[in-house]
Amino acid sequence: MTLRWKYxxxxxxxxxxxxxxxxxLGTNPLSKPGLQQTLxxxxxxxxxALTYDLLFGFTGLLSFGHALFFASGLYLTCIFINHSVFVWxxxxxxxxxxxxxxxxLVGAASLRTTGITFAMVTLAFGEAGHxxxxxxxxxxxxxxNGIALNAELIPQIWVGVVNTKYLYWSALIxxxxxxxxxxxVTESSAGRVFAALRDNEMRVxxxxxxxxxxxxxSFVIAGALAGLLGSIMLLLAGSxxxxxxxxxxxxxxxxxxxxxxxVTRWGAVVGGIAYSFxxxxxQDLTQNGLxxxxxxxxxxxxxxxxxxxxxxxxxxVMFAPGGLSGAYYKLRLxxxxxKYSSSK
Amino acid sequence: xxxxxxxxxTGIGLGALYFLVAxxxxxxxxxxxxLNFAHGAxxxxxxxxxxxxATSIMKEATIPNFILAMIVGGLAAGFFALLMEQxxxxxxxxxxxxxxxxxxxxxxxxxxxxxxxxxxxxRLFPTPLWFLTGINFFGAIIPADRIIYIATAVxxxxxxxxxxxxxxxxxxxxxxxxxxxxxxxxxxxVRRAFSTVFFLGGFAAGIGGVLVxxxxxGVSPLIAGTYLIYGFVVVVIGGMGxxxxxxxxxxxxxVIKQFANYYVTGLGDFVIALLLAGVLxxxxxxxxxxxxx
Numbered sequence: 001m002t003l004r005w006k007y008x009x010x011x012x013x014x015x016x017x018x019x020x021x022x023x024x025l026g027t028n029p030l031s032k033p034g035l036q037q038t039l040x041x042x043x044x045x046x047x048x049a050l051t052y053d054l055l056f057g058f059t060g061l062l063s064f065g066h067a068l069f070f071a072s073g074l075y076l077t078c079i080f081i082n083h084s085v086f087v088w089x090x091x092x093x094x095x096x097x098x099x100x101x102x103x104x105l106v107g108a109a110s111l112r113t114t115g116i117t118f119a120m121v122t123l124a125f126g127e128a129g130h131x132x133x134x135x136x137x138x139x140x141x142x143x144x145n146g147i148a149l150n151a152e153l154i155p156q157i158w159v160g161v162v163n164t165k166y167l168y169w170s171a172l173i174x175x176x177x178x179x180x181x182x183x184x185v186t187e188s189s190a191g192r193v194f195a196a197l198r199d200n201e202m203r204v205x206x207x208x209x210x211x212x213x214x215x216x217x218s219f220v221i222a223g224a225l226a227g228l229l230g231s232i233m234l235l236l237a238g239s240x241x242x243x244x245x246x247x248x249x250x251x252x253x254x255x256x257x258x259x260x261x262x263v264t265r266w267g268a269v270v271g272g273i274a275y276s277f278x279x280x281x282x283q284d285l286t287q288n289g290l291x292x293x294x295x296x297x298x299x300x301x302x303x304x305x306x307x308x309x310x311x312x313x314x315x316x317v318m319f320a321p322g323g324l325s326g327a328y329y330k331l332r333l334x335x336x337x338x339k340y341s342s343s344k
Numbered sequence: 345x346x347x348x349x350x351x352x353x354t355g356i357g358l359g360a361l362y363f364l365v366a367x368x369x370x371x372x373x374x375x376x377x378x379l380n381f382a383h384g385a386x387x388x389x390x391x392x393x394x395x396x397x398a399t400s401i402m403k404e405a406t407i408p409n410f411i412l413a414m415i416v417g418g419l420a421a422g423f424f425a426l427l428m429e430q431x432x433x434x435x436x437x438x439x440x441x442x443x444x445x446x447x448x449x450x451x452x453x454x455x456x457x458x459x460x461x462x463x464x465x466x467r468l469f470p471t472p473l474w475f476l477t478g479i480n481f482f483g484a485i486i487p488a489d490r491i492i493y494i495a496t497a498v499x500x501x502x503x504x505x506x507x508x509x510x511x512x513x514x515x516x517x518x519x520x521x522x523x524x525x526x527x528x529x530x531x532x533x534v535r536r537a538f539s540t541v542f543f544l545g546g547f548a549a550g551i552g553g554v555l556v557x558x559x560x561x562g563v564s565p566l567i568a569g570t571y572l573i574y575g576f577v578v579v580v581i582g583g584m585g586x587x588x589x590x591x592x593x594x595x596x597x598x599v600i601k602q603f604a605n606y607y608v609t610g611l612g613d614f615v616i617a618l619l620l621a622g623v624l625x626x627x628x629x630x631x632x633x634x635x636x637x
Contacts, residue, residue, distance in 0.1 A: 062441060062444065109621045109624055109625060110624070112624050112625065112628040113580075113624060113628050115440075116373065116377065116379045116440065116444070116584075117580060117584065117628075119379055119444065120379065120576040120577075120579065120580050121580055121620065121624060123573060123576055124573060124576060124577045124580070124617060124620050125617060125620075125621075127573045127613075127617075128613060128614060128616075128617030131610075131613040131614065131617075132613075132614060135610040137610075247569075247573070251448060251452075254445070254448065255448075258445060296461075297461060299460075300457075300459075300460025300461050301456050301457045301459075301460035301461070302460070303460060304455075304456035304457075304459055304460050305456075306452045306453070306455060306456040306459075307452075307453055307456035307457060307460065309452060310449045310450070310451075310452030310453035310456060311449070311453055313445070313448070313449040313452070314432065314446055314449035314450065314453070317436075317442050317445045317446050317449065318432070318435060318436065318442075318446065321442065
């Protein structure tokens with residue numbers, strides 16, 4: 001199996017190299033820790049959106065419980081490190097393994113249903129996870145306030161505002177790692193089966209393949225990667241809080257994938273980064289009185305990021321189902337066919 | 345014994361609230377295959393319009409006024425549901441996943457608008473004093489508001505049943521749940537049935553919204569989320585498309601949750617998740633659902 005290099009590879013390499021070099025190249029916006037932190041979080045969400053694209057875009061599984069595995073990685077890593085069960089890097093590996101097990105169990109139960117029922121069931125499991133971390137069983141999860149990561153037990157290059165650039169690089173590396181894994185998975189023969197399942201499950205069944213096992217495989221891979229990203233998020237946020245387990249996170253992932261465009265990989269990443277970056281920025285802007293001049297009944301909804309996002313989301317679903325990357329490919333296709341017809 | 349009775353009846357009262365949300369969800373899903381994430385928004389709209397009516401139009405919190413506020417809230421949510429169906433859902437005919445996505449978008453927008461207008465803090469709902477009294481029922485003191493929840497849910501169940509059983513539109517809805525293509529092929533316009541179901545679902549959810557705001561002693565755009573999720577759980581356990589199934593499942597879940605929470609605080613949600621997993625393992629189509637071949 002070979003991974004195809006497309007013509008856009010130089011473009012991509014330049015962007016990634018620029019992102020890597022920016023924090024240490026003289027003075028530019030990215031040499032400030034504030035923007036580094038915002039972008040690092042955006043990278044994690046870009047990668048998380050990509051894992052969701054594997055489920056929703058590539059395999060056709062509309063899951064509303066993906067935040068469960070993100071939160072599981074986050075909380076397990078935090079608990080392992082804080083209670084000195086493992087050294088930080090074993091804690092991350094252990095939490096990924098346990099998250100995979102959780103994804104296996106949840107997936108095995110939910111995949112007994114299909115389609116819309118599957119969506120409802122995964123939502124219920126995701127919400128159960130949110131409730132559990134909120135309740136603080138055995139004093140492990142800290143309830144509504146969450147738990148702060150004990151900064152003395154992780155490498156010191158990840159601690160402190162001065163060292164934000166190391167967090168930024170770690171997040172960027174994780175994004176690239178996730179991208180490569182998803183790329184490899186979706187181009188592998190199992191990835192072909194995933195796509196076939198999305199397009200016509202009955203035909204895959206007729207070919208004699210066990211459809212549920214393949215779906216479960218996709219579910220577990222996406223869950224395991226979400227667990228890894230949860231661990232990175234823990235380093236970025238410095239604490240594990242119930243808001244990471246909310247179903248709103250999964251709905252945000254769905255928005256990122258749809259707005260960026262499913263199945264193209266880069267669409268989900270761009271959607272995730274843009275969504276995360278813009279919502280953070282918008283909160284800053286509204287706090288600084290961006291809509292201060294408008295009457296309350298206009299400025300109120302406008303200052304909630306969900307308002308504009310929801311409207312754009314509805315419009316994209318109704319009129320531009322391919323999202324951003326879909327629109328890009330449509331344009332390219334049009335220009336190619338135009339070139340072809342004019343040369344004739 | 346009296347504790348047992350108290351727990352059972354308060355559990356049924358909670359189940360009644362879940363049923364109000366789930367009845368619309370299950371019918372909409374059964375007929376149109378739409379998983380309606382905006383159902384929580386219907387609940388919020390019902391609650392806020394009911395609150396507005398109860399505070400600005402009706403000054404006194406009496407029982408008839410409360411019932412009126414409930415109906416006004418229900419109607420508002422019903423018309424909103426109708427509007428959403430006409431503007432958005434019908435344009436995505438048979439694109440089920442996209443329909444789900446659009447309802448997610450509507451839920452976001454409504455949540456943001458309500459949050460932006462009223463803030464996310466609880467606003468007190470004017471409750472008739474009688475609701476706060478206790479009723480002696482075979483030695484158990486039952487909070488009176490539970491009786492209202494149960495009565496409303498039963499009235500809705502009977503109304504639903506009568507509509508489905510005795511009217512022409514009900515016949516079309518039942519036939520549509522059974523086999524939509526066949527109804528279409530017979531030259532009957534199913535679209536009207538769709539609109540009716542959306543209106544009824546919104547109406548029930550709006551009434552549920554007013555009752556929920558009494559139950560949680562206030563109105564807030566954030567309340568709807570939990571009830572929506574419980575609505576989904578009820579629909580899955582009861583069987584998609586079955587109103588009776590939803591009723592039974594809602595009562596079951598309400599009672600089980602109440603008992604679990606009584607013995608270990610906070611255990612209720614966890615037990616319900618286990619119950620859901622158990623039902624899916626044994627009977628993936630739900631208690632009253634048709635087997636999917």
